[in-house]
Amino acid sequence: MSLLPRLPLADGIDAFVDWLKGIDGLFDVPKEFIGFTVTHLSNGLSAIPAWLFILLLTGLAFFATKKKFGLPAFVFFGFMLIENLGYWSDMMLTLSLVLTSAGISVILGIPFGIWMAKNKTVESIITPILDFMQTMPAFVYLIPAVVFFGIGMVPGVIASVIFAMPPTVRLTNLGIRQVSTELIEASDAFGSTPFQKLFKVQLPMAKKTIMAGVNQSIMLALSMVVIASMIGASGLGTKVYYAVGRNDAGGGFEAGIALVILAIILDRLTQSFNRQKGVA
Amino acid sequence: MGKIKVENLTKIFGKKPKKALELLNKNTSKDEILKQTGMTVGVNQASFEVQDGEIFVIMGLSGSGKSTLVRLLNRLIEPTTGNVWIDGVDLAAMGAKELREVRRKKLSMVFQKFGLFPFRTVLENVEYGLEVQGVEKDERKATAISSLELVGLSGYEHMYPNELSGGMQQRVGLARALANDPDVLLMDEAFSALDPLIRKDMQDELLDLQQKMQKTIIFITHDLDEALRIGDRITIMKDGSIVQIGTPEDILTNPENDYVERFVEDVDRSKVFTASHVMKRPETVNAEKDGPRVAMQRMKDTGISSIYVTNRKKELLGIVSAEEVSKAVKENHSLLDIIEKNVPTVHPDTPLHELFDVVSTSPIPVAVVEDGLLKGIIIRGAVLAALSSGQEVNKDESTTEASAS
Ligand SMILES: Nc1ncnc2c1ncn2[C@@H]1O[C@H](COP(=O)(O)OP(=O)(O)OP(=O)(O)O)[C@@H](O)[C@H]1O
C-alpha cells in the first residue's frame, strides 16, 4: 500500500511525555497548588450550612437582578430541591471544581487575551492553538491530565481549564481590539502610557465582552464535570457517570437536574452582574 | 521660527512605501501610484509653518489627507519621510517618553466623533489628560470644572456622555483638550457633527477662547464658510498635496487653480465680502476750497445727481444734490449752507449681507466711512454684482454710474 514505513508518531509522543515528566517541579507545583485550592474551597463551602448558603445566594440574586423576583425564586427553590434530593455535598464538590477551573481560566486567559490583542504575532500563534483546544473532543484532554497528574480532582481541574479557557482568551482579545480607533487615539493623544491606555481605556471598554467570555468559560467548565468524573473528579458528575454504568435512569435524571439547576444559576448570576456594571 | 514647522512631510500607507516614494518624486499621481503599487498616498510633501496664536485651517475634499496631516503633527501617525518641529524640536527624534510629554503639555486634540470615554462621567472625561499626568485628584477636578465652565457646561459634570446632545458632547471634547492648557489645539472636523446653529455658536465660542487664551489652533473643516469665518490662514489640500495656502481673501480672490476655484464657487459670498470689496472711489468736493460752481461742474462731468462733500483731510461732511447746488449758485450761498448732513454710512468691514438693507433703502449712494474719513461709496448695483460674480467692483474704476435721485 504505502511506500513509506508507518511513522512512529505514538512512540515519539510517549518519549516526549517521559522527558517532560522527568523535569522537576513542572507538574508537582501546579498539582500541589490546584489540589490545595480545590480541597480548601470545597471544605470551606461544605462548612457553610445549606440553609445559610441558600439564603445568601438568594439575597445575592435579588440584588444582582436589581430587586426582581424571578431569579431569586429560582435560586431558592432550585437549591432546596438539590438539598432535598440529597445532592448537596456533591454539588459543593462540583461547584469548587467549576470555580477553581473557571478561576484559573480567567487568571490565565485574560493576560493571554491582552497579549494577543497587543501583538499581532502572538495573536497569529495563539489563535490556531485555541482552535485546536476547542475542536479537540473534550475526552482527549483526560489523557494528558491523567498522564501528568494521576487521577482525582486535580487532573479534572486541568482538563476543565484546557477546555474552558479559550472563550476568555478569545473574547478578551476581541473586546480589546474592538475598542474604537478614536478612543485609542484620544488616549494616545493625551499622552497615556501603554499601561494607562490598557487600564483606563481598553479594559474598561472591553469589560462587557470579557465578562461574556468568563461566563462562557464557567459554562464550559461545568459541562466538563461529567467527563472529568471519569478520571475521579468527584461530585455531581460522578453520580451521573455511575448512573450510566448501572443503567439507573432515575438516579441519572436526578443528578442531571441538579447539574442543570447549578448551570442556570451560575449563568444567570454572572450575566446579571455583567449587565449591572454597564454604564447607565 | 513658527510654533509648528512642517517640511516635506509625506505619509504613504502600505507595506512598501519606498517604491511609492520614488514614483511620487517623479510626480506620479495618487491614483496612478495606487494602481501601480497598491500604496495609498496620505500626505504628499507638505510644507508650511504655523505661527504662535494663529488659527490655521486645513480644507479639502474627503480623502484629501487632512486627518492624516493633523495626526502627523502629534505623531499618532508616523511619517514616511519629512519633519515636524514643535517649538523648534524635531518630533521624529523624540523617544516615547519625550513624545508623551509633548502630547501632555503642548498639543491637545479634539476629535470629529468626540472620542469621549463612555464609561466615564463628563468630569472624569475632562480630567483624563491631567489624570494620566498624575495631577492630584483635587487639583485636576478644579481644573476640569473651570474648563467645563469655559465651554458653558457647568452643572453637567456628573452625567455620562451618552446623556448629552451632540453639541454638548463636542464641548466636552473641547473642554477636555483645554483642561491640559496646551499651546496648540488640533481640531479634526471638530464641528462637523453639529447642526448649523450650534455650529455657529461653537465657532464664536472658539474665536472668543482664542482671543482670551491665544492658543495656536489647527482646524480641519469641510466647510468653506467655516474656514473663512475663523481662519487666519487657510490651506487647501488635494490628493494629499497642499494646493494653496493663504489668507481667506487670497483664497477667494486669487484661487490658485480650478480645484480651489471650485471650492470657492460654493461660498456664500454675502458673508465673506465686505463693504470695502464693493465700494468705489467717490467723486467729492472739498468744502474748504470748492464752491457750488465747482460742485455743479463736477456733477455735470461725471453725470451724477448728488456729490459728497469733505474737508481737506477727506473727513466726510455731508452730501449736496444737483438741485440744491444750482439754487445755491443763483442765490450765492456756500456749500456748507445747503449741505445735507444726515447720510447713510457703513464701516468698510461691514459684511455684504448686512449691506443689503442700507443700500436698497437709500436713495443716494451709501458712504463708507472709517474714523470719520470717507473711504468710498457703494451704489446699489455693485452689491448684487459682487454676489453674482465674485468680481471686486472697486477694481473697476471706469464705471461712474450714478444713483438715481
Ligand atoms: N490607516 C490607513 N491605512 C491606509 N490608508 C489610509 C489610512 N488612513 C487614511 N488612509 C488613506 O489616506 C488618504 C487620506 O485620508 P484622510 O483620512 O487623511 O482624509 P481626510 O481628508 O481626513 O478625509 P475626510 O474628509 O473624509 O475625513 C485616503 O486616501 C485614505 O484612504
Ligand SMILES: [Mg+2]
Ligand atoms: Mg478626516
